[in-house]
Each structure stands twice: as structure tokens, then as C-alpha cells.
Amino acid sequence: MSLKGAAYIAGIYEHPTRLAKDISLAQIHAEVARGALADAGLTKNDVDAYFCAGDAPGLGPMSMIEYMGLKVRHADSTDIGGASYVLHVGHAVQAIAAGKCKVALITLAGRPRAEGMATGTVPRSRGGTPTPDEPFEFPYGPTVVNMYGMAAMRHMHEFGTTSEQLAWIKVAASHHAQHNPHALLRDVVTVEEVVNSPMISDPLHRMDCCVITDGGGAIVVVAPEIAKSLNRPKIKVIGTGETIKTQMGGKVDLTYSGARQTGPEAFAMAGVKPSDIKYASIYDSFTITVLMQLEDLGFCEKGKGGAFVSDGNLISGVGKLPFNTDGGGLCSNHPANRGGLTKVLEAVRQARGEAHPKVQVKNADLVLAHGTGGSLGSRHGSSTVILERE
């Protein structure tokens, strides 16, 4: 049976902070939960399912359920890094369709900035029992940036992609971020400024990298009868897809991401095609992440992403595919170093017509959000959702 339209996104909230010095991790989870429930017109007592990932303190969902005082009959803490919350929307749809719950709350929060975490440039061992891959990777110094750097380097080698083309992605995000009062970086930047920013790990410059911010967000997914009872725009989940892409035992291919599987799955479920999509939230940990996902989701041919993103094609009101109109992770917010939840938030704002007027896409009744969590350079989770305004 198809789960197309089995649930709706009724509530969203993004924490306005980007530096959470005086507020605990648990508090941020509760504040965003309160915000998203208020947005939906629901209360805590309506929640019967809770979803979170590794950013939540405690073992899986247990501490947060206790802290917030929730009473649930369904919980899910599947963690695929920053893409978890896009996947959680899909899992919430499945649980609602199966009759396991009616009001699913998804939260994300983090304080990497307040904690002074060296996020992207220092190799980190997880500690404890090493993963089987760790002895064969950690000694070589993999970090977030150089792993994505290797994906970018191979893409450039095989397809002739240039740093200037990647820079257009950051330029487009900055054009959007200027209108977001909460964005960490609100200055419009040029291609020259991006390619002349300091090299972090070849070929990725500082401005090819996302911001490091504190904060969080929440999503409320509800059953159709709940959505109909609420006085909010009805944003229906019509397509979902999830997968894990790995090094495949040594058959490493860095030219594509898991979106190559999740995109076609989500489009098939929704019964629409990439050219139908009016707005796309695309995971933007780095510029290369965006470019590869756009190709893999089918917005352009594999290898043609560089030409596709150039000349403002991703800028709302200018190009053919407006993306990340809140400024995205590249300019606005990447709370907990996990950008998937905020991707869903801006997609819902666009579908509702509640994005900033300067970036709102006209009649954005069909939108997409996609996440990549973990590393494009080794193993990562991918998740896609397609939403339709009813």
C-alpha cells in the first residue's frame, strides 16, 4: 500500500538563537517542542509519539520524554546524522499510517558553538569500542572537511566542475540569508570572495563550508483527521525515501550520494518528477554536498551540476530552482552540526507561503527537502521528503 498522503506536517519551529550560552541542551529541545506545538495549535498532551537522534541527551528518546513530560505509545531514535530528521518525517508517516500514533513530535537541539567544539577540521575518535572502520581510517586524519574535500576533488576531476561553480551555491545562499534576521551570516558574497577565502582542505575554501551554530528546531507530523481539525495550511507528505550509502567493501565511488536512491523512490511515491518541484531544501554542509545531491535527485544530469548551479540558478526570483531560501546551513543555521531538520522547516514555510516575502516562491505548492548525514566521503545516510500543499 502507498503511504502517499498518510500524514501532514502541522507544526514547525526554529529556535531564533545561534549561540546558546545560558540555556541547556534539554531546554532547547523543550523550547522548540513548545514552539512547534503552538504553531500547530496543539498541546503537549496531544503528543503520542516522539522522535529524536543522537543530539538529544540520554539514551535514545528516554531522557527527553521524561524531561518534557511526554506520554507516548511510539518512539524512534534512528540516527543517520544530520539527515535523521528528514528520515523521522518518513518514519512518522509510517507509524501514523500503521495506527501507532496520531501526533508525532520531532526535536533537534545542539550547542557546538557555546561548547567551543572544533567541528570540521580535527579528526575525532569516537572512543569506547572502535567501529570496524576506525583503525583503517582514523590514523590517516579524516575530518569532516577533508572527507567532503575528496568528494569535491573527484567530482572536479571526472566532470570538470570548478571552484567558481561551487561558489555560486554559497552566493545563492547569501542572497537569501540577507532577508533572514536570525541568519548568522547576512552579507551577500560574490564568487570571487568565496574562491579567495582561505583554503581549509582542497578544494574546499572557508566559504564552501557551513556555519557552526547552536539552536534547534522541531516538527509536528499528524494524522489526516488531526490536520483537518487544525486551522493551519495542510502540508501533506506525499513522498519519502531513505538509505545508507557506504564504501561498499572498497568499491569506493565518490561521484554520487545516497540521494541517487532516495530521490527516485520519493518521486515515484509522490507521482511527480524533479521538474515539477517549485522549491527545494538541499542539505548544505558544504557547497559540494548541494551540487551532488541536485544531480542525484535528478534536477540535472550527473556531472552537469556545476553548470546547473551557476549564474544564480538557485536564487529565488532569479533562477529556475530556488533553494534554501532561509540562507541554509551555509549562511543561516546548522544547529548541532545537523542540518536536516531546518531543511524541512524552510520547505514547509515555502509550501505554506510563510517564507520571507523577498524569497517566497510564487505558488510553491510542491516542495522537496533532502538530507545527507555522516560523510559524503565514506558512509552516510540520505533521506528525502516531498511535500504538497492541499
Add this chain to the structure above:
Amino acid sequence: MAQERKLPAPSVSDETRVYWDGASAGKLMVRRCKTCGEAHHYPRAHCPYCFGVDVEWIEASGKGTLYSYSVMRRAPVPYALAYVKLAEGPTMMTNIVDCDFDKLKCDQAVKVVFKATEGGPALPVFTPA
């Protein structure tokens, strides 16, 4: 010529001891499945393709090509993280050492060398052939 970066010691288990003993003896060891014939990396006690457990150790030629790389400029000693595709098939994560990083190119020929780690077995790394 780049400065030498200190290499952390990899943790060794019974499943991977042959690999690390080999590295300390100047040999690059690869696991190959006797059932389906596929070689894989990192080494496992089973084949990740056919899930068979009849996997043998072979000594690799040490020859390969540079699949991709990235030079981490923000480290105290800049270093080149890389994937090298071995002549035997699998692609492995590694470092490229003892060369001018600015002259590296994808698909160039490389060969294995071994570097000491901090208190652990030697680590296979590669250098332009």
C-alpha cells in the same frame, strides 16, 4: 617536502592482526574471498559481497592509483588524506606522503610505503610512483 605528521596508533584486533603484522613487516595485506573471488578492504573475517567466510590473505603488489585526495591546510602539519585504488581491486583510505602536495593529480600512479605510528604497528601510506 612536507613535514612529517605524527600518526596515531591503529587499534589491532584478532580479526585484523595479520594486516597490521604485515604492515610492520613492510607488506600490504588484502583479504580476498575464495568463494566469489572478490578482494575487499578494510579487512573482515567475512566477504562483504557474498557473505562467505572462506576469505584468504594475499600480499598486495603495493601499486595503485590516486582515486582522490584533499590536503588539510588547517592542521599543525598539513597532510594529504587520500583514497588509493589498489591494483588488486579495492580502494583504501590512506595518506600521500613525501611529495609536493600541490603537484598531486587524481589517477596518478602511487606505490605503498610504511610509516611508524605512535606506539602501534606501521601504517601503509602511499607516495607518487
